[in-house]
Amino acid sequence: MKCLHKRILEEGQALSENVLKVDSFLNHQVDAQLMYEMGTYFKNYFENHNITKIFTIESSGIAPTVMTAMQMNLPMVTLKKQGSKILNGDVYQTTVHSYTKDMNYELTLSKKYINKDDNILIIDDFLANGEASLGAVRLVEEAGATVAGIGIVIEKSFQKGPQMLKDMGYDVYSLARIAKLSKGNIEFME
Amino acid sequence: MKCLHKRILEEGQALSENVLKVDSFLNHQVDAQLMYEMGTYFKNYFENHNITKIFTIESSGIAPTVMTAMQMNLPMVTLKKQGSKILNGDVYQTTVHSYTKDMNYELTLSKKYINKDDNILIIDDFLANGEASLGAVRLVEEAGATVAGIGIVIEKSFQKGPQMLKDMGYDVYSLARIAKLSKGNIEFME
Numbered sequence: 001m002k003c004l005h006k007r008i009l010e011e012g013q014a015l016s017e018n019v020l021k022v023d024s025f026l027n028h029q030v031d032a033q034l035m036y037e038m039g040t041y042f043k044n045y046f047e048n049h050n051i052t053k054i055f056t057i058e059s060s061g062i063a064p065t066v067m068t069a070m071q072m073n074l075p076m077v078t079l080k081k082q083g084s085k086i087l088n089g090d091v092y093q094t095t096v097h098s099y100t101k102d103m104n105y106e107l108t109l110s111k112k113y114i115n116k117d118d119n120i121l122i123i124d125d126f127l128a129n130g131e132a133s134l135g136a137v138r139l140v141e142e143a144g145a146t147v148a149g150i151g152i153v154i155e156k157s158f159q160k161g162p163q164m165l166k167d168m169g170y171d172v173y174s175l176a177r178i179a180k181l182s183k184g185n186i187e188f189m190e
Numbered sequence: 191m192k193c194l195h196k197r198i199l200e201e202g203q204a205l206s207e208n209v210l211k212v213d214s215f216l217n218h219q220v221d222a223q224l225m226y227e228m229g230t231y232f233k234n235y236f237e238n239h240n241i242t243k244i245f246t247i248e249s250s251g252i253a254p255t256v257m258t259a260m261q262m263n264l265p266m267v268t269l270k271k272q273g274s275k276i277l278n279g280d281v282y283q284t285t286v287h288s289y290t291k292d293m294n295y296e297l298t299l300s301k302k303y304i305n306k307d308d309n310i311l312i313i314d315d316f317l318a319n320g321e322a323s324l325g326a327v328r329l330v331e332e333a334g335a336t337v338a339g340i341g342i343v344i345e346k347s348f349q350k351g352p353q354m355l356k357d358m359g360y361d362v363y364s365l366a367r368i369a370k371l372s373k374g375n376i377e378f379m380e
Binding site: 076077080 | 213214218219220221222223225226248249250252253256257259260263264265266267268270300302303
């Protein structure tokens with residue numbers, strides 16, 4: 001996605017070999033028009049995959065995902081990050097480790113909003129170690145439903161998540177793929 | 191907003207005199223088309239208020255706000271809920287008490303995304319005691335900027351927040367105004 005590459009190069013801050021900050025258009029300030037265009041790309045790629053619902057993870061995945069859901073005319077479900085386990089039978093939960101924040105949370109999905117016939121597209125803002133995406137996959141599969149694909153805004157291709165999810169057989173489609181980061185420098189995959 | 195009233199009556203769950211659950215279209219599963227229509231209402235009401243940016247509070251405010259930002263062609267900023275104070279000079283922070291979760295959080299705004307000439311529209315999903323909206327107002331005013339108005343999806347008019355914000359002189363525009371809740375019963379304002 002050319003205009004996303006351009007924004008990453010112009011506004012992204014490579015703070016280290018692992019950290020890319022895109023606070024000016026995705027993670028704090030949000031460019032709504034760009035989110036809509038991301039939605040168009042996700043729609044064009046996934047529209048013939050018989051998707052029934054789109055899942056995202058709160059909170060930076062919500063903006064591009066709701067734009068995708070509108071254009072695909074599908075419901076969105078936001079997987080919640082809870083601090084602690086909910087001890088009743090109404091939800092699916094799985095523990096996810098956040099490397100960014102160095103903490104665990106319980107990714108949570110109400111059983112009301114999934115059934116075994118669902119064919120789920122998962123969309124998130126970043127894919128790095130794959131912990132969050134893999135947590136979403138576990139929730140979908142625990143419900144007996146199918147993961148139709150994984151849409152990512154920015155993939156850090158040099159971290160383990162992208163290859164791991166592809167090796168597991170998932171269709172991962174990323175709008176921008178970062179080959180390498182170093183302080184002040186950002187390189188995309190060919 | 192008629193179609194929102196209809197959805198609240200059909201799908202909302204009044205769990206007590208204070209709690210209305212709208213998990214099927216706003217707070218967990220999200221109806222993207224409905225979010226777009228909310229954006230149209232907010233745009234129609236606020237379009238001549240010289241607004242420069244739209245702020246929301248993570249995470250349930252994001253979906254209707256990004257749809258508003260797109261239609262008004264304005265940037266959105268998501269105010270983050272941090273667990274603890276960030277001890278550097280790059281952010282504005284204020285402590286907000288959540289009655290729903292019975293906990294405090296630090297509402298956080300990077301100084302990069304506001305300046306004293308900004309005229310800010312604040313949008314959130316619910317207005318009840320007004321703690322979150324008032325926190326957003328404090329951040330805007332601490333930056334020397336102006337609050338142009340407050341857009342709310344569902345206002346619980348019988349709680350203290352709506353009147354308090356109006357008494358302080360803010361222009362509060364709510365898409366649905368709940369007069370009374372009781373277990374299994376929802377009444378709107380006239």
